[in-house]
Amino acid sequence: MMYAKVIVDVTAGQTNKAFDYRIPEELIDLILPGMRVIVPFGPRKIQGFIWEITENTELDRVKPISEMLDPYPVLTNEMLQLGQWLAEETVCFLITALQSMIPSAIRAKPKKILKLSTEEQYLPASLQAVFAGKSSVDWNTIPNEKEIFSSIKQAVEKEEIEVDYLVKDKTKKKTIQSIRMNPQYRGVRFADILGNRAKKQIAVMEWFDTRYPDEKIPIKEVIDTLQTSKHTMQQLITKEMLFLEELEEYRDPYSDRFFEPDPRPELTGQQKHVLAPVRTAVDHNQDTTFLLRGVTGSGKTEIYLRAIEKVLEKGEEAIVLVPEISLTPQMVERFKGRFGSKVAVLHSALSAGEKYDEWRKIHRKEVQVAVGARSAVFAPFEKLGLIIIDEEHEGSYKQEDHPRYHARHIAIWRGSYHKCPVILGSATPSLESYARAKRGVYELLELKERVNNIAMPEVNIVDMRKELRKGNRSAFSELLLQKLKDRLDRNEQAVLFLNRRGYSTFVMCRNCGYTAECPHCEITLTYHHTQRKLKCHYCGYEEPMLTTCPACESEHIRFFGTGTQKVEEELTKLLPEARVIRMDVDTTSKKGSHEKLLQAFGNGEADILLGTQMIAKGLDFPRITLAGVLAADTMLHLPDFRASERTFQLLTQVSGRAGRDKLTGEVVIQTYTPDHYSIEHAKTHDYEAFSLEEMGHRKRSGYPPYYYLALVTIAHEDVVKVMQTAEKIASFLRSSFSPQTKVLGPTVSPIARIKDRYRYQCMIKYRNEPDLKSILNKIANRYQKEMATDKLFISIDMNPQMFM
């Protein structure tokens, strides 16, 4: 007897293990680990993944596998191992980890249906209405009424109807009608068979015979190229000289786009210098992690492209991760331009079907390069030669729901599995990565100069406190306004960056720039309107709301935040002749609108591009000579220990937009805290100095990279319940860990309530805690029942990026 251990698609602690099933005779040797199957589970049928094939089982009652869903495993052996590691590492269920590695389109969803086993006329009237002439109905379409459900129950008992479970694959492959010639007619004289008068039919057959004797050609293409008709084709099909067949087609989101071949520029000296060790690592199968720090405009992308060339020469494959691919169409263009059809693109704006098709190209080894956002790190290549993570510091590489993985972590795991290098690229690496590079864990590569020796843009810092004193209450300083006018006169372009509204409300003195901070955590205090108090979201410290500024005694102390729309209105009032394109969530929600707006701006249809985060990167237009940051402080004062780091990264990123070609660029940064180190170092483009100073802060207050963090969030509708549970968890954690590990909280979550659930959190700071994961797992198990029944929510986030 052969058995299979199956991981079933039920996300619950009690089912987070393999279940044994018998492999039916006809499937023995066909079923392999990594395939999806349908199995009976209790009274229903669900999907599962084959984990392992065994020859025996310890159980005496084992059901057979109902169905095999794949002719060929969707998960490679590597993926199965990676899944197990991922589940342990992020404290999530194995099935959740496995499910996240394949496109959502192949996740079959179970369907409950009601089948008629007798004549409809014998049913009670209420049920006849339900069936209405059909032999089966979808459970979900049945009206939610008591009487109907009770008559269903009775009918089931009387065996008039039966409940059935279908697990249908959602995948739909798009097919097109195609033509293939009947091989029997190869090389014959068609006039002999068709007669001399059937000129058109002869032409079609000869075309096939000489050019495509074995190939399937889409019917539309035949008609178009031969200028013939559907009728002619139909006649040949009836004579069985041609066969009508289905050709599987990929939904190629880029099919109607022409990609300009990307020129292969001469490398600069420093580029060559940086590329050499990468090529060596590729050649010698070394699983080195490189940290490529290159200032904006230093040609990091060209390094990626050259390294990939090497990988392809070796007959291997490469993955390129970019922060949010729809945000960087220019990047896609370069990869498609250089490697053409060898590239699959996986971005979040694709439909589920399109994503599945791109994924399938990788799975079938039809492409060698995958370019995509976070989840592309799971691209199912089997001969990986290189993984690149561009803008490695970006927060979007961390998935914010289960499994809460960081793409960098996965990339390095896969690198060591395949014995291939990983390149982390950024102008402003995360402190974690930079610290590792300094310690020699990663190999540091640097590009210190821009290509063609273009100067770094000049950065002007505008003190908005002074503007206020001068009586300027608008969002635009005199300097910025004047420079915008200059650009209009010179017919150059400008980008204006406005931070997304702070998600939490912070308080700032508009007179002196003072913001309230927690005395214990170096974190901005958050204003809670209901209690009129300022609170720390890390440790729970609180103080009453300020009415006057403790630093300068001014009464100009208040909340902060402005929206893009308001700024746009103000801008058109101040500069009515300027043509403005606004890019934010509202104007880019429609598919493709993002790209269209950027294209319009690139074509010079506007003078000013005003937007949020999304315009900060990947934008490379030669006529942009001015970049403005309207309020650098909004991000600086978020209640997050990474606030300074994010501000520095963002300012550097935005500055990089200006003057990338022959025209030199300028940057204007407006702020209420001009002497903050993240702003000062952004002015001088000095990453080294910034990181040094920030590391000091991190060391003093015990944050990464000096300590690791884990965040436990507890949520429930009842505040008292949440507080009690959180308290219990915190004390359990405190008693379980070694004394060097600190447990902060419980405290209110920065988003205190989501969907009517109150949220509290505990933060764990640790350096060396070998049992951490097992202790956290214990918590997850201990509260599992309450989570299932009592709407209690407990989430565990290892190395959180956000503290919401």
Added chain:
DNA sequence: AGCACGCCGACT
């Protein structure tokens, strides 16, 4: 997560 089984109150 579903779903059945099972034990208590309010209805024919």
Added chain:
DNA sequence: GTCGGCGTGCTC
């Protein structure tokens, strides 16, 4: 005495 409320525990 039955129907149906939801608490409890299992699913190979």
